[in-house]
Amino acid sequence: MSQTTSRVLQLLGLLQSRRVWSGPELAERLGVTARSVRRDVERLRDLGYPVHASTGHGGGYQLGAGAALPPLLLDSDEAVAMAVCLRLAAGGSVAGVGEAALRALTKLDQVMPSRLRSQVAAVHDATVTLTRDAESPVDPEILMTLARACRDREHVAVDYVDRAGAATSRRLEPYQLVTTGRRWYLLAYDRDREDWRSLRLDRMAQVQAKGSTFTAREAPDAAAYVRRAITTSPYRYVARVRYHAAKEVMAQHFSPTTVTIEDDGPGTCVVVTGADDPEALVLYLAMPGVAFEVLEPDEVADGARSMSALLAEAVRR
Structure with a gap:
C-alpha cells in the first residue's frame, strides 16, 4: 500500500470517529500540511465519500451522509463488536432483521482476520440469549x-x-x-x-x-x-378452505409460516394448510371466527361435521 493511500485511509478513519475535525487538527494527526489534507479530502470525494467543509468558528471537515453507503473502516474492537451483534441479530426474532444481519455478517467474515474470528467465537460462546424461539436454536x-x-x-x-x-x-x-x-x-x-x-x-x-x-x-x-414445504408437505392432510373474507383480512389471523392464502374473487379467499389430525385442523381453521367451507379433502370435511356435532351437543347440555 502506498504512503498516500495509507494516509487517505487514516484520514477516513479519523472522519468516521468524530463529527467535525478542523484542518490543522487533521494535519497534525496525519503529519502533513494543510494542503495535503485538502488533496486527500478531494481523493475521498472522488471515491464517493461526501466530505463537507465549513469555515468560521466550529467549522472544519465533516463526513456526511450520501446517496449510497460507502465502505466503513473498523478497528479490531469495533469489528469484533459488530460481528457479535450481527450474530445475535441473525438468530433473533425481529422481523426482517435476520437475513440482513446474515448478509452483513457474511461480508464482514470474508475480510476478518482469523485472530478476530476467534475473539468473536469466544464472546458468542460465552453469551446466552433468552428468546421466545429457543426451541430451535441454530449453531x-x-x-x-x-x-x-x-x-x-x-x-x-x-x-x-x-x-x-x-x-x-x-x-x-x-x-x-x-x-x-x-x-x-x-x-x-x-x-x-x-x-x-x-x-x-x-x-x-x-x-x-x-x-x-x-x-x-x-x-x-x-x-x-x-x-x-412447511405449510403442506410435512402433513398427512392438506386442506383447501374458502373463507368469506378478503385475503388481507385472513392474513391478519394466520402466520405466513403456517398457511398460504390465495385470492378467490371479491370478498373471498382460499387458505391452504395441513395437519396430521383432521379434527384438530378444523379447530385451527375455525379460530379466526370467519365463515368458511372445506373444499378438500373429504377427511377434513368429515372432521368438520363431527366437530360440529360435538359442539352442538355441548351447547344442548
Whole structure:
C-alpha cells in the first residue's frame, strides 16, 4: 500500500470517529500540511465519500451522509463488536432483521482476520440469549458455513435428522437461506436424491464445506418453496378452505409460516394448510371466527361435521 493511500485511509478513519475535525487538527494527526489534507479530502470525494467543509468558528471537515453507503473502516474492537451483534441479530426474532444481519455478517467474515474470528467465537460462546424461539436454536458456525457456501457456490456435506427422526447424510448444493423469524431453512439441491430440498438448520450437524464448487442451476423461488414445504408437505392432510373474507383480512389471523392464502374473487379467499389430525385442523381453521367451507379433502370435511356435532351437543347440555 502506498504512503498516500495509507494516509487517505487514516484520514477516513479519523472522519468516521468524530463529527467535525478542523484542518490543522487533521494535519497534525496525519503529519502533513494543510494542503495535503485538502488533496486527500478531494481523493475521498472522488471515491464517493461526501466530505463537507465549513469555515468560521466550529467549522472544519465533516463526513456526511450520501446517496449510497460507502465502505466503513473498523478497528479490531469495533469489528469484533459488530460481528457479535450481527450474530445475535441473525438468530433473533425481529422481523426482517435476520437475513440482513446474515448478509452483513457474511461480508464482514470474508475480510476478518482469523485472530478476530476467534475473539468473536469466544464472546458468542460465552453469551446466552433468552428468546421466545429457543426451541430451535441454530449453531452460528453452521449458519456462517452455509452462508459462505451459498455465496461461493460450494458443495457441502451435512448430517441431517428428518421429521421422522431418521438420520441421513446429505451431499448438497446450497442456494439460499430463508428465515421465518422462528427457524432457519436452507434451499438446496440434493445431489443423491437429484431434487430440491428444504432443510431445517437446527436439524443439521457436522456441516462441512467441501472446497469444490458447482455450476448454478435454475432454482425455484426460495421463499415460496420453503413456505409450501412447511405449510403442506410435512402433513398427512392438506386442506383447501374458502373463507368469506378478503385475503388481507385472513392474513391478519394466520402466520405466513403456517398457511398460504390465495385470492378467490371479491370478498373471498382460499387458505391452504395441513395437519396430521383432521379434527384438530378444523379447530385451527375455525379460530379466526370467519365463515368458511372445506373444499378438500373429504377427511377434513368429515372432521368438520363431527366437530360440529360435538359442539352442538355441548351447547344442548
